[in-house]
Amino acid sequence: MPRPDPHREPRSELRREPRRAHALREAPGGRHDPGVTRWVLHVDLDQFLAAVEQRRHPELAGRPVVVGGNGDPASRTVVATASYEAREFGVHSGMPMRLAARRCPQAVFLPADNPAYEAASEEVMAVLRGFAVVVEVIGWDEAFLQWDGDDPEALAAEVRAEVRARTGLSCATGIGDNTLRAKMATAFAKPGGVHRITAGNWFATFGTEPTGVLHGIGTKTERKLAELCIHTVAQLAESSPTAVGERLGPRMGPYYVSLGRGMGRTEMEATPWVPRSRSRETTFDVNLENWTAVLAEIRVLSARVSGDVEAEGRDVARVGVKVRYAPFLTRTRSLTLPAPTRDPAVLEAAALEVAGWFPHDRPVRLLGVRAEFTPA
DNA sequence: TCTGGGGTCCTAGGACCC
């Protein structure tokens, strides 16, 4: 049973789900025209970052490539994406670069070039929008397609061929009768294939699997569910939403039960995502020992965030600072601005003020600055 | 396996007001 790769590129969609719990119920048809079925396709690019690098550096094709951080395998960063060749050596996303270098010293280590990946992602999304489908982008390398028709495998094959022809990139496609099942199907489709999961084979596929296989349930939640004697997907599906809610929260509890039942959305949202916040953070290869250095770094991060805010062209309502002390104790503080602004001087002053609230007396491993926008 | 960077949303407690 392939467990989905826990780390891949940005832009989460999971946390948008609970709010829409009312919409999680199967659409009262999913069938608008008789004989035509609503399908969701989850298109997921294979080893995206590594593939983009291999595409622009053809000499890297077929070689182990590891993308992450600043590309220095000795630095305190982790692997963002490993090519399939590198995965053969046990290198995978989320692994410390140092360990990756030990497992696969002959790999080519490259720094993450986010603008390049954003551009490549846009190329792919443009191809997807060329089909008669509703496209919901959920990350650099992922999108849901909503489509009413009879042969989703045929559509998936067309999509894959077109993406390959127009961008040189390979993708896998999960097919489902909702977002969750499509997404979960993709794990079986990788790399480059197609797999279909619907209400008809949901429990046959996942019923006896641990709850942690579900997209949206991590190790912490899996453990809490186990304390309620809920171990498998089928057991979760049969659980009382209110009982689970008493333990895991009034929204999340019922949401988890719905996941066990394989529920998901059937309507995609094509309108572009509006970011809620922008943040920048840095982990230092050598911990910062003095507070003057900390404040200097806060200024640097604040300026980067201000640049992002300016590019976004929206006002900031709140400024937050994150401090991770050695060895790994993380604290966050934040402040609502007296009035929304995008003035870099005001944002910097706020970040410095918040930073001043933290204990000054321990080595600092990471600093971060975050700006939260006023609601659009 | 000493654990990145960039995000989203939920939860819960306290402040404050009516």
Added chain:
DNA sequence: TCTGGGGTCCTAGGACCC
């Protein structure tokens, strides 16, 4: 003087995802 309940805002932390 003491008490209530509800609503909203602010804040810190937690969990999860790519």
